[in-house]
Amino acid sequence: MSRNCLVCGKKLGILNAKTITSDGALLCLDDTNKLFGETTGKEHIGIKPTYASWVQKHTSAEIKDLISKNQTAILIAPDRCIGCGRKISAFKATITKDNKRICSNCIHKVFKDQNDTVNAWINNHDSDYFLAYFKNDRSLKAISKDKAEVETLFCPYCNSENVKPLGADKKSFSVGKAAAGAVLTGGIGVLAGFAGKKTGKTDFVCMDCGKQFKR
Ligand SMILES: [Zn+2]
Ligand SMILES: [Zn+2]
Ligand SMILES: [Zn+2]
Incomplete structure (x- = not known):
């Protein structure tokens, strides 16, 4: 029994090269190549395992989203x-x-x-x-x-420039010095320091997405 590619709707039989998403949907060879922006395999030969396993770890919604925005999947190795x-x-x-x-x-x-x-x-x-x-x-x-x-301060998570120093309204806060007791996220963390600023990093909070980061 054949099923259809989640992007172009092409019928995919047992002999067609394809990749399978984490939610069990199929992606045809052409769309797999498009997803990675390079040739990941050929019809009747199959798709390289690193690419197939990337697709297997992502949902059909994530893949549709990337392809609709003309973005490519980034293999991490x-x-x-x-x-x-x-x-x-x-x-x-x-x-x-x-x-x-x-x-x-x-x-x-x-x-x-x-x-x-x-x-x-x-x-x-x-x-x-x-x-x-x-x-x-x-x-x-x-x-x-x-x-x-750095020309402007921005949030590394959502790119908003609506950010402010964490604890700016506390009297212990001073620019160039991390606010005492500030909660740090373990994630994407620190960005480049200000030009001319000699020491220290400051914690900022994004007013749009609420995440914290250092600068
Ligand atoms: Zn397709
Ligand atoms: Zn590069
Ligand atoms: Zn943000």
């Missing part, structure tokens, strides 16, 4: 760029502090020019720093391995 998911050798990649690889294309989306300062900044920061800017289409200018210039 130690030998892939954290921005675009493409395979990249350690020699060609710039390596983050937490040992993740970033390709030049993805670096160019955040930093206008790639140079030694940019590479040193990336080497000295966790991948989450970079990804917050990358995913929200924002740019950074590296000043040194520690500092980057």
Whole structure:
């Protein structure tokens, strides 16, 4: 018995290459290739296991959403760029502090020019720093391995600029110094410091999504 592709509706029989979502829906070969933005397999030969297992871990709703927005799925593996998911050798990649690889294309989306300062900044920061800017289409200018210039404050989760320092109304609060007793989320965390600010990170809260982050 044949069933249909969740995106294009094509009938898929036992001989058609396809992937299966976590909720048991089928995705045809063409749509699987589209989902990853590259050739993941061929008809009658099958689809590469890493791609098939990515589909297996995601729902048909998540996949429909990505394809409708013309976005591609990002494969996460130690030998892939954290921005675009493409395979990249350690020699060609710039390596983050937490040992993740970033390709030049993805670096160019955040930093206008790639140079030694940019590479040193990336080497000295966790991948989450970079990804917050990358995913929200924002740019950074590296000043040194520690500092980057940031034009505006924004929430790394929802990209809103409606953020304010956590505990700003407490008298113990001072800019440049973390508010005492502030609750930290374990997640995406810290972003680049302000230009010219010498020490310390400040906790901020997003007024739109309510999440907390450091800057
Ligand atoms: Zn299809
Ligand atoms: Zn990349
Ligand atoms: Zn937010």
